[in-house]
Amino acid sequence: MIKKGFLIIMAALFVVLSGCSNNSNPGEQTSESGGSNPPADSASSDSASESSGPVNYDPLGKYDKPVTLTTGICVDPSASKNLPEGDTLDNNVYTRAVKKDLNIELKSYWSVSCTNLDQKISLAIASNDLPDAMVVNRVQLREMVEADQLADMTEAIQYALPMSKDAWESSNGAAMAAATFNGKIMAIPSSNHADGSLHSLWIRKDWLDKLGLEVPKTLEQLEQVARAFVEQDPDGNGAADTIGIIGMDVNDTLYPTFLDGSDKGLGSIFYAFNSYPGYWIKGPDGKAAYGSILPETKEALALLRDWYAKGLIDKQLGVRKDANEPIISGKAGIFFQSLWAVYTPLTDAWKNDPKANWQAYASPLDSNGKWNQAVNAAANDFIVVRKGFEHPEAAMKALNYRLTYGDHYEFEYGLDASHIPLRIDTQQRYQMKQIAELIERVSIGGEPKEILDVPWEPALYDQDYDYYLNVKKQPYDEYDIEYWNLENMVQMPRIYGRIVGTRPIRDPNRNDVESLIYEQTDTMTKRWANLMKLETETFLKIILGAAPLDSFDEFVENWKRQGGDQITNEVREIVD
């Protein structure tokens, strides 16, 4: 569910972006105008990588002689039908540009629909019949390293764009570490930002103000506020019809896991106990352990059970059809979600009530004052090159080209993204935090607009600051809803997310907790679905009061016996 929402947001973002990003000047354009200059100013450094002098690691350097790079790729078959007549997966506006600018001939070794990709990659690995390059996940990467199927990418990485190198460093090396085996870099890792995976406290500040309450920071304060939201008629209609805390609906999960995100849920309550259900963390003995079976998780469940019994949490927890509905209709005061809440549900909530003062905070804190959050992996996807391929750096250059010009071909030429091979992201790990700080340095600090001109987010300079001036009322350092212009509900949520949505992300108490692994072990592939079902059902029953709190202990024993212990050993083999 979260992935789907995220894709929709990204699609919307790119549509907006496409109208204003003029910073690319790729090959097809110049060839149309009859020009002979390649876009990358590589005329003087064309052959650097093949000369005998010191190597110039030009990210977009053109080969003297053609290099053929075959890829395994998943495509959207319906999108292939939209190609201009005569164009194919191997011969289209993008592949021609790459040939012209880099002298790389991109050819598909195989292509499958994206639903069949994992299976196809597994077959390719098992039969050792591999394309020159493809994108794999962590499990597949490990398998290929163990089978000695991969080219050493340590030198090829030198050709990365400065933007990508910065992105990898932004996770303190975690992204590159995920691609490194015995000191050798065996893949080009993605870099994914953590900021969008944090579950902030979103709260009706107008309700707080009306009832004379402060923003809750501790679990005790959160309980008091939730109780007031339920009992003191914050919406002023004279009826006892408001919900304190919204949790998850029937399509969502109670918390994110090392395999999947959650949209809302109540993960942040667990984290305030230093409990990380669904994540693999260091246990009390320093060894890898599964967070869901540790005593802190039982403590958190006890509190949630108590709050549910007191009517502070949505009565329809886990069975409600759509958790957004009470938020949109103005009947709920608290939920936990990422900054993307500004799109769904808050855009509709504001259309319904432009005075609904939804604000985001880093809360609740643990007993040490830390705002703990379980975050996503620094790297999820990896470009691998088969052992024996003569030009591993060609895969790096192809990625560089995609990162530099891919959007241009998608939006100016309508080429479906799936037709561009070797797609991974290299985002700054704390990208949203940096964006917010840059915008405020200009708007509040008075620094020149030019500091917004960063290569990893062109929209910031080209578009977002103009949006900001359209939607933010003065004074710029006041963030309540009355200081926002809600006339343009495309621009306003985007900027509200970047400023108010990132307030928790910038909080000094923020403490990111990563899972020790973000992949399935062998036994997990057989047992995990059942174990997860056991966990989900047990925890929900405990919270709803349908099972005693001590059924947690029985769950732990069952979990261990039904494959959990074996899985824990497998995880320890990987990470300890």
Ligand SMILES: [Ca+2]
């Ligand atoms: Ca009411």
